[in-house]
Amino acid sequence: MGMSDNDDGTDLLVLLPTDRDHENMGKVDAPYNLHWFEDEDFDYPQPGSDFDMVEYTERASEYVEQADIDGVLFSHDVANLVAGALVDRHDLPGPELEPVFLADHKYYSRMHQPNVPWFDYIDLETDEWGDEPRFPAYIKPPFLTMTLLQYRVEDREEYERAMETVRKELPKYTEPFMDFFDTYVDTERYPLATRDMMLVEEPLEDWTQHCVEGWVDSDGELHVWAISDHNYYDDGSLAIDNYSTPSTLPTEAQEELIDIAREAIVQHGFEESFWNVEIFRLADRHVITEVNGRTASVWEPLYEGAFDTSVYEGIMHLHADNPEQTQAVAPDWEPGSDYETMGTQFHVITFGEGRADEFLDFEYARSVPDTDVEIFVDPEDEIEQTRSSGFWLARFHLFGEDYQEMLDRADEIRTNMLEQPELSPEPERYT
Incomplete structure (x- = not known):
């Protein structure tokens, strides 16, 4: 159990914190005491069978009372469930468990x-x-x-x-x-x-995918943080080339996505929470991909680079019951295709199986000068394919005004990273 002491009397409990949480919450200059509530048996992003989620929740509940906690912080789909249980039990600011469960359980989410x-x-x-x-x-x-x-x-x-x-x-x-x-x-x-x-x-065809992210304040008013685009490879592999923000869709198209997202969040019943709604945009209709009862914290670098702001800071203010401060740090953004700086988050993907160092040049990945490469595997790890969209070896970020220039640079980086490019989506781009 660790603690970051800023001592304004507001104590926030960080549930199942990830390395990303430590890095990004720790650098926010906000007047809150952060209590880092860890569990040595928890693995992110998927909890293993050794993790006792009920025991952790009960232990966290005892700590809420013991430390007089004022709010809970969470950034992923396990911590938000624990948060919902604590909000219900201790009347804390944040989403109740039922809407969080409805969003996390994708069958019941479809029904709402x-x-x-x-x-x-x-x-x-x-x-x-x-x-x-x-x-x-x-x-x-x-x-x-x-x-x-x-x-x-x-x-x-x-x-x-x-x-x-x-x-x-x-x-x-x-x-x-x-x-x-x-x-x-x-x-x-x-x-x-x-x-x-x-x-x-139903599997859908000929779509583009986009994500509306926002929050609900303590008065139940819905706000939009940003809209981002999911840019897939063109080979039909369902592999995501990159995420980019802000979206370049026309204003009217973005406003339509916002309306759909708002309706979904209302139907789920969210209060005092960040949320995001992923949406497929087809020629004749829009179909929700999924609803999430938390922020896409992995996009923190995109928001920092594109908007010079921190979604983590917004989360901290909201769950400290200071929604006006969340509004104050929200991006200076309106729906539309114009932007000053675009942020892009690129993926390095393989469809191969075997030792990780057979697919990724670790030495090069650790030495790329103009980006921050996050590597998801160690050289000796065994890669197995457990999804249609391939295995993510690494990801990195680029920022600029010209999307095609960033895409060209990303392909240059990936060409040097991939040991077996023929086993990646659109391999002709990496030769």
Whole structure:
């Protein structure tokens, strides 16, 4: 248990803090005492079976009373569930557990969204899937992150191959969630909360993807922080080339996305929380990808570089019950295609399997002069493919006025990083 002491009398509990949380909250010049509530058994981004989520929640609850905590901070989809339970129990500023659960459990979230595709669930105990399975389909776990165990399947054969991996890998991650839901969620109202299942839904074609991020203040008013674009490779692999902010969509198109996002957040019932809504934009309709009851904290560098502001600072003010300060640090941004500086977050991806140093030049990745490279693996790690979108080896950021120039520079960096570019999306770009 660590503590950052600024002593204005406002004490904030940081739940299951990540390295990113320590780095970004620690550098915010805000007058709050931060209590870092760690757990040695917790692994980010996916908790392993050794992590006891209920025990952690109860221990955190005791600490809230013991230390007279005024608010809770969270940045990911495990910490926000714990936060919801603590908000309910101790009447803290923040989102209640029910809307957080509804957003985190993607099947129930679909039931509280406008603009949904067809969807159903696969019961992993019985293998039942609605009245009649249909293909192609997109399958994903109801509450894991970073596209883990998500697959597009074209037919029964691909489905069975994907489900073989799901049955092997999914139990490694679900136990902490199941125990938590059984303890804190109304399972009579939400019986699928503790069911071993996969969400299955309509796979969409010919779309662009965008993310509206914002917050709800203590009066229930919804605010928009920014809109970002998800830029995919063009080879149909479902691999994300990069995220970029601000969005370059026309004003009217962005305002339509904002309206859809607002409706989804209201339907979920969020209060005093950051949120984001990912949306597919098709020629004839818009379809929500997913709703998240927290910020996309991984985009902190984009917000810093593009807007000279910190979403972490906004979060801290909001959960210290100072929403006017959140508004004060919000980006100076309006929907539209004009911008002064664009931030881009590029990914280094492989579809190969084997030792990580067979795919990534670690020496080069650690020496790139004009960006910050975050490496996700150690050289001796074994890479396995557990999603349709490939394995992320690393990511880095570039900033500027010309998107194509940044894309060209990113491809140059990735060309030097990749040991086997032929196993990456659009390999002809890395030769």
